[in-house]
Amino acid sequence: MVFKRKFDSVSVAFDYPNIPKAPRSCRRKVLEKRTDAMDLLASLAGKLLEECESSSASSNAFEGNNHENFGKEIKQEDDQGNSVSRPTAYEKTCVVNSFSFPDDGILERTPVCETKNVKSEGVSEEAGDVIVNTGCGQVEATGGLVTDTCNLENATALGVQFPKSVSVDGDLKSPSCVNGSLARQGNHTNLGRDDDEKLYSYQKFSNKFKSYRSPTVRRIRKSLSSKYWKQMAKDLGHYRADVGMKALYRKRKSCYGYNAWQRETVYKRIRSPDRSSVVTSDGGISSGSVSKLPEKRDSVKLSIKSFRIPELFIEVPETATVGSLKRTVMEAVSVLLSGGIRVGVVVHGKKVRDDKKTLSQTGISCEENLTNLGFTLEPGSSKVPVPLCSEDPVVPINPPNLSERSAASPMLDTETPQADDVTNPGNIVDNNHLELVPYQREISVDEEPSSDTRALVPLPALEVEALAVVPLNQKPKRTELAQRRTRRPFSVTEVEALVQAVEELGTGRWRDVKLRAFESADHRTYVDLKDKWKTLVHTASISPQQRRGEPVPQELLDRVLRAYGYWSQRQGKHQGRGGGGGAHKDPDMNRGRALEAGVSV
DNA sequence: ATTAGGG
DNA sequence: CCCTAAT
Numbered sequence: 001m002v003f004k005r006k007f008d009s010v011s012v013a014f015d016y017p018n019i020p021k022a023p024r025s026c027r028r029k030v031l032e033k034r035t036d037a038m039d040l041l042a043s044l045a046g047k048l049l050e051e052c053e054s055s056s057a058s059s060n061a062f063e064g065n066n067h068e069n070f071g072k073e074i075k076q077e078d079d080q081g082n083s084v085s086r087p088t089a090y091e092k093t094c095v096v097n098s099f100s101f102p103d104d105g106i107l108e109r110t111p112v113c114e115t116k117n118v119k120s121e122g123v124s125e126e127a128g129d130v131i132v133n134t135g136c137g138q139v140e141a142t143g144g145l146v147t148d149t150c151n152l153e154n155a156t157a158l159g160v161q162f163p164k165s166v167s168v169d170g171d172l173k174s175p176s177c178v179n180g181s182l183a184r185q186g187n188h189t190n191l192g193r194d195d196d197e198k199l200y201s202y203q204k205f206s207n208k209f210k211s212y213r214s215p216t217v218r219r220i221r222k223s224l225s226s227k228y229w230k231q232m233a234k235d236l237g238h239y240r241a242d243v244g245m246k247a248l249y250r251k252r253k254s255c256y257g258y259n260a261w262q263r264e265t266v267y268k269r270i271r272s273p274d275r276s277s278v279v280t281s282d283g284g285i286s287s288g289s290v291s292k293l294p295e296k297r298d299s300v301k302l303s304i305k306s307f308r309i310p311e312l313f314i315e316v317p318e319t320a321t322v323g324s325l326k327r328t329v330m331e332a333v334s335v336l337l338s339g340g341i342r343v344g345v346v347v348h349g350k351k352v353r354d355d356k357k358t359l360s361q362t363g364i365s366c367e368e369n370l371t372n373l374g375f376t377l378e379p380g381s382s383k384v385p386v387p388l389c390s391e392d393p394v395v396p397i398n399p400p401n402l403s404e405r406s407a408a409s410p411m412l413d414t415e416t417p418q419a420d421d422v423t424n425p426g427n428i429v430d431n432n433h434l435e436l437v438p439y440q441r442e443i444s445v446d447e448e449p450s451s452d453t454r455a456l457v458p459l460p461a462l463e464v465e466a467l468a469v470v471p472l473n474q475k476p477k478r479t480e481l482a483q484r485r486t487r488r489p490f491s492v493t494e495v496e497a498l499v500q501a502v503e504e505l506g507t508g509r510w511r512d513v514k515l516r517a518f519e520s521a522d523h524r525t526y527v528d529l530k531d532k533w534k535t536l537v538h539t540a541s542i543s544p545q546q547r548r549g550e551p552v553p554q555e556l557l558d559r560v561l562r563a564y565g566y567w568s569q570r571q572g573k574h575q576g577r578g579g580g581g582g583a584h585k586d587p588d589m590n591r592g593r594a595l596e597a598g599v600s601v
Numbered sequence: 602a603t604t605a606g607g608g
Numbered sequence: 609c610c611c612t613a614a615t
Contacts, residue, residue: 511603
């Protein structure tokens with residue numbers, strides 16, 4: 001704390017305000033480039049919509065008059081200044097949104113895209129390609145993976161299935177999963193410090209997965225928090241172009257919609273839990289139907305017939321091997337499982353939020369109810385959704401791990417496993433719900449999930465999302481070359497570590513920062529850290545309303561500014577390298593003490 | 602290999 | 609995050 005105070009005092013004197021280069025938040029260029037594509041896209045979208053509409057009888061997913069505005073909406077969004085993440089032309093992008101875990105070895109057909117009307121288009125910002133995915137028509141999920149299925153017509157049909165063993169048995173229980181679901185209930189972890197242990201096991205676990213990583217893997221995008229995804233959703237219209245889109249745009253930058261997660265409803269058959277420990281089998285992904293099997297009276301048995309995972313964006317070059325595709329999917333799934341999901345329980349269409357209630361109290365023990373027992377998938381924690389709404393600057397209370405980790409690549413991080421809804425169910429969880437609820441409605445076919453049993457059934461609308469994006473304009477060139485790394489938003493925990501390190505080491509020794517705080521985080525290079533710091537400084541200097549992504553605790557941002565000011569001030573001076581161990585031997589540090597201004601954090 | 606900055 | 613220039 002001494003250290004902190006020093007900074008405090010320093011900051012008082014330091015004229016922080018004049019921050020260097022104002023980060024550019026808008027990318028004109030991009031917008032310009034995209035203009036053409038957007039126009040084209042808009043028109044295509046319109047046509048597509050009309051066609052689909054007329055050819056499909058079940059258009060209940062539509063909100064009626066959205067069509068007309070479709071194109072406009074897109075453009076509008078475009079004008080918002082959002083940059084776009086697009087699939088590279090030569091890559092194939094597939095969206096995997098469902099995995100089957102057949103109980104009996106029989107592939108369960110995963111209706112990816114029934115007769116839904118979907119108009120999605122994607123734009124490749126750079127190439128200006130327009131990608132149109134038709135959701136019209138039915139798609140039959142195939143059981144096996146076919147490499148060359150990634151073309152416009154087939155991509156949608158690409159099916160992935162999980163061996164039964166993986167699912168129910170909980171073999172996939174990753175540290176985070178464990179923490180994330182049931183196991184976590186009684187164990188309120190404070191993410192702050194004692195993460196070490198968890199960290200270790202976590203890392204250990206992570207390493208297992210690292211082996212799965214293939215250099216050829218191009219890009220995996222989880223629908224979660226990634227900005228990419230958000231963009232995707234928007235640009236592709238992908239997400240519920242029909243229904244949710246409008247709302248989505250309405251909310252605009254404040255809330256991105258990638259609801260696939262939030263509302264993956266599933267049903268399952270429950271088969272084994274005993275009282276308070278509700279099966280772990282629900283690793284989280286989705287569901288099947290639930291039915292009670294005659295057993296002991298005081299126990300509830302459920303068997304999960306199948307899970308559906310939220311969408312996954314996977315991009316691999318056409319030249320990729322089946323093996324690499326598998327690895328890619330594996331990685332995506334691993335990441336997904338490790339952090340991002342939370343299971344919701346729905347009984348009779350009503351969501352049961354009180355985790356402390358017993359099953360019997362909830363009515364789950366009744367056989368009849370099992371029929372109406374459903375599970376939903378939601379973002380692991382505060383993942384993406386929460387952060388986005390600028391309107392209600394809800395101060396994240398225990399945000400630390402929860403939120404972040406789920407974001408992107410838990411598996412590979414050094415970080416702490418996120419503790420899902422841990423202790424503060426009240427706040428965060430509720431907030432999430434508030435945010436999520438609106439979406440759910442828009443997405444789901446039924447209006448009131450709470451009163452409609454249908455909520456237990458997989459929402460058809462969601463299935464529509466199983467779209468695959470295939471760039472029309474192939475660009476064989478730098479095929480194997482640099483693919484952008486998968487985006488991995490820094491978790492709050494990471495930010496904390498970064499800030500801590502910078503406070504101690506200064507802003508010009510990224511290499512050291514890396515070694516000190518991210519040595520085991522292979523995916524965080526010192527450049528990444530430097531970049532992150534850059535953005536942190538920026539973030540800290542703008543109003544909370546302008547911030548995006550998962551919120552970083554103000555406390556941390558304050559520290560960022562102080563450290564920034566402190567180290568800027570002493571620029572030129574020897575950067576107090578001093579002894580190992582990062583002790584602050586610099587005299588200035590002590591000087592600060594006396595000043596002790598009352599900067600409260 | 603690192604650092605610093607623009608993109 | 610990527611890319612480059614400069615160390």
